[in-house]
Amino acid sequence: PIPVYLDCDTGIDDTVALAYLLASPAVEVVGIGTVSGNTTAAQAARNTLDLLHLAGHDGIPVALGAHDHLDHPYGGGAAWVHGENGIGDVEVPHSPAEVDTRSAAELLIDLSHRYAGRLHVLTIGPMTNIAHALEQDPTLPSRVAEVTAMGGAALAPGNISPASEANVHNDPQAAAALIEADWDVTLVPLDVTLEHTLSEEQRGMLLADDRPFVRAVGEILDHYFDFYVTTYGRRTCALHDPLAAVIAAGGVSPARAPRVPVVVDTSWGPGRGQTIADLRGQRVAARDHEGVRTRVVLEVDAPIGAHLVETILA
Ligand code: BDR
Numbered sequence: 001p002i003p004v005y006l007d008c009d010t011g012i013d014d015t016v017a018l019a020y021l022l023a024s025p026a027v028e029v030v031g032i033g034t035v036s037g038n039t040t041a042a043q044a045a046r047n048t049l050d051l052l053h054l055a056g057h058d059g060i061p062v063a064l065g066a067h068d069h070l071d072h073p074y075g076g077g078a079a080w081v082h083g084e085n086g087i088g089d090v091e092v093p094h095s096p097a098e099v100d101t102r103s104a105a106e107l108l109i110d111l112s113h114r115y116a117g118r119l120h121v122l123t124i125g126p127m128t129n130i131a132h133a134l135e136q137d138p139t140l141p142s143r144v145a146e147v148t149a150m151g152g153a154a155l156a157p158g159n160i161s162p163a164s165e166a167n168v169h170n171d172p173q174a175a176a177a178l179i180e181a182d183w184d185v186t187l188v189p190l191d192v193t194l195e196h197t198l199s200e201e202q203r204g205m206l207l208a209d210d211r212p213f214v215r216a217v218g219e220i221l222d223h224y225f226d227f228y229v230t231t232y233g234r235r236t237c238a239l240h241d242p243l244a245a246v247i248a249a250g251g252v253s254p255a256r257a258p259r260v261p262v263v264v265d266t267s268w269g270p271g272r273g274q275t276i277a278d279l280r281g282q283r284v285a286a287r288d289h290e291g292v293r294t295r296v297v298l299e300v301d302a303p304i305g306a307h308l309v310e311t312i313l314a
């Protein structure tokens, strides 16, 4: 299996992504770092430890990452989307496990040595920890096989502002650092994540399982389904982080993902956090720009919701 370092702001869809990664035989989660985003980095770490405990995966190190972002302090989270505790206000039994003694950036650097050339980095929150790791060790990219990041909006409107997606908007400088580093990046933006959803019937399949962890995932999704009524006109949810997890695990090959230059707007203007992808001339057929190592996923034509549920229930 591919060794994966997961960086997250757990988070309801982060929880679904975690459930998928733990169940997928294609990957082994070798470490998790948390960052402020949907909730504080500390609360995200607590949620992650508790979820891992419920899932019987206490052995995976969870490291506390950045509370504040590179150019501004933590902005207060997204309780209206993810609940006050980040996981839909569901009470998950407390894990006796504690966070790792290392910071998230230190854990990532350590894992890049241990799994040199093989480590896959998957970010599903603001990219602050990755920026810190790149700053602490500029040789990091040479030991990482690939980076998959849920974030940005290439042609679609944003979700946190008219122009920008939440993970990038929460730390545009960090997203820019991740994209500019010398490694292969797969960016999974709103353009494609909003196209993939989970149905009430699929949530019901999780709720009907006899494993407490799988049931908890179904319960946690309830809050998220309420939030998405305004977007989709029915109880469902977007599969932002889970789609990035599926792509990282090789569970699907994107139908269209050109390698194109991406610039992040780091200004404080109305475009803050916008991911400006050079998609000129891409309408007919995907065409890679020479020397560019960032591919932007624009199309995935597989039933992701079904694949997720099937994998989690297996
Ligand atoms: C992203 O922002 C967070 O709210 C979600 O967990 C996801 O990572 C979507 O914009």
Ligand code: CA
Pocket: 008, 009, 010, 011, 013, 014, 037, 038, 124, 125, 241
């Ligand atoms: Ca997230």
